[in-house]
Amino acid sequence: MSKIVIVGAGQAASQCALSLRQMNHEGPIVILGDESHLPYDRPPLSKAVLKSQLEIERTVFRPAAVYEEQNVELRTDCSVTGLDQVAKSLTLADGSQMHYDTLIVATGARARSLPLPEAVLAHSYLVRSWDESLALKAKLENGAKDKPLVVIGGGFIGLEVAASARLMGWPVIIVEADTRLMGRAVHPRISELCLEKHRAEGARVELKTMNQDIEASDDGVALTINGERIEAAGLVIGIGALVNTDFLKGSSIYSERGLVTDAAQRTSDPDIYAIGDVAICEDRYLASGVRLESVQNAIYGAKICAAAITGGAEPRLEAPWFWTDQYDYSLQMVGLYSPDLQWIERDNGEGSVTLIGVDGDQIKAGQVINAAQDFAVMRRAVDMQLPVDAASLSDTSQKLKALILKK
Ligand SMILES: Cc1cc2nc3c(=O)[nH]c(=O)nc-3n(C[C@H](O)[C@H](O)[C@H](O)COP(=O)(O)OP(=O)(O)OC[C@H]3O[C@@H](n4cnc5c(N)ncnc54)[C@H](O)[C@@H]3O)c2cc1C
Numbered sequence: 001m002s003k004i005v006i007v008g009a010g011q012a013a014s015q016c017a018l019s020l021r022q023m024n025h026e027g028p029i030v031i032l033g034d035e036s037h038l039p040y041d042r043p044p045l046s047k048a049v050l051k052s053q054l055e056i057e058r059t060v061f062r063p064a065a066v067y068e069e070q071n072v073e074l075r076t077d078c079s080v081t082g083l084d085q086v087a088k089s090l091t092l093a094d095g096s097q098m099h100y101d102t103l104i105v106a107t108g109a110r111a112r113s114l115p116l117p118e119a120v121l122a123h124s125y126l127v128r129s130w131d132e133s134l135a136l137k138a139k140l141e142n143g144a145k146d147k148p149l150v151v152i153g154g155g156f157i158g159l160e161v162a163a164s165a166r167l168m169g170w171p172v173i174i175v176e177a178d179t180r181l182m183g184r185a186v187h188p189r190i191s192e193l194c195l196e197k198h199r200a201e202g203a204r205v206e207l208k209t210m211n212q213d214i215e216a217s218d219d220g221v222a223l224t225i226n227g228e229r230i231e232a233a234g235l236v237i238g239i240g241a242l243v244n245t246d247f248l249k250g251s252s253i254y255s256e257r258g259l260v261t262d263a264a265q266r267t268s269d270p271d272i273y274a275i276g277d278v279a280i281c282e283d284r285y286l287a288s289g290v291r292l293e294s295v296q297n298a299i300y301g302a303k304i305c306a307a308a309i310t311g312g313a314e315p316r317l318e319a320p321w322f323w324t325d326q327y328d329y330s331l332q333m334v335g336l337y338s339p340d341l342q343w344i345e346r347d348n349g350e351g352s353v354t355l356i357g358v359d360g361d362q363i364k365a366g367q368v369i370n371a372a373q374d375f376a377v378m379r380r381a382v383d384m385q386l387p388v389d390a391a392s393l394s395d396t397s398q399k400l401k402a403l404i405l406k407k
Pocket of ligand 1 (some may be wrong): 034043
């Protein structure tokens with residue numbers, strides 16, 4: 001019977017293994033993951049894990065018993081270090097080999113760090129894994145709050161951590177090189193509203209700024225921000241992620257940018273698939289050629305991959321979507337931001353806004369702050385490619401639902 005090996009034990013791996021069983025794959029399924037934990041949910045790492053007493057058991061997708069019942073062999077603390085495509089064999093960190101008939105790469109990404117001296121790194125925090133988040137949590141809970149926490153990077157994770165730290169009473173400075181927050185992913189209006197929010201909540205936000213001259217100081221770090229020397233309690237480095245593909249070096253599918261796949265998540269090697277954060281799908285509705293980092297992409301790609309391997313039913317067409325929580329702002333987005341779309345803004349009052357990205361008579365993207373119903377309607381319109389009358393969408397006397405789903 002055909003043996004499927006999944007490398008990486010995160011969101012995409014867990015979903016794919018269980019989907020393969022649901023789609024009646026009868027052969028062995030093995031998941032090899034280098035962390036000590038069962039596959040767990042990462043979004044809480046920059047939110048609830050920092051602010052509350054969340055146990056890891058509450059963030060794992062499924063208890064060990066489910067993998068056993070499904071006859072999925074899940075090995076933790078097991079790092080894969082090499083691939084031999086001809087022999088169809090993986091090398092594990094203990095030197096042993098494992099054969100596969102079909103290989104699924106689901107190794108995700110790791111947080112990008114900065115080339116800083118060891119003494120500075122000792123006061124620096126990355127937030128990608130449970131263990132990294134716990135280290136930051138210990139600092140936030142036990143550190144003296146007489147010096148600020150400096151967050152380098154005004155992207156989603158940096159801003160979520162900044163919000164969590166402020167809510168825990170920390171003075172916070174956010175340093176962003178770009179002219180606006182979350183600049184690559186959101187509409188400028190959303191950047192502006194989030195900037196106002198973070199400042200109103202007491203964070204100092206410095207845009208168009210590179211931190212300089214970072215060095216260790218008494219119990220923390222010292223750095224220069226806009227010419228001012230700052231003594232900080234610690235640094236959170238939130239400057240993006242690097243894919244985990246080192247173990248594929250020397251193979252035909254290796255890339256340090258991400259593993260390119262077709263619409264079925266298959267790489268150029270017909271026996272190897274890639275899913276989740278590590279993959280770049282060349283043929284994906286509204287996101288072809290883009291490496292996405294989101295829960296939706298991990299789950300959707302895993303289901304597509306399982307369907308391709310088993311011949312099972314593909315999930316229905318879905319545009320990419322994402323959410324982030326910062327203070328009491330719930331930001332949700334569907335499709336990808338592009339300045340080339342015609343953007344229509346609906347001010348819903350009380351800090352709630354809806355932005356609709358239209359191309360002709362189709363909604364291609366949507367972004368909301370605290371407007372969950374509008375988000376649900378836009379998702380439906382984008383997924384189902386519903387025709388809309390763009391000129392009518394700014395009419396706030398009517399609900400968006402009534403304007404879009406009127407037929
Ligand atoms: C702090 C944080 C907050 C987030 N918040 C949101 C959010 O609000 N909304 C949203 O949609 N998404 C969010 N995301 C993104 C989302 O969690 C990821 O897109 C998702 O986890 C990707 O799943 P994955 O399975 O591809 O990768 P991962 O979950 O990263 O799993 C990959 C696993 O493979 C392991 N691995 C790597 N190399 C090897 C190897 N050689 N051998 C064995 N194992 C290996 C890794 O250690 C890891 O355990 C967040 C992510 C983070 C880090």
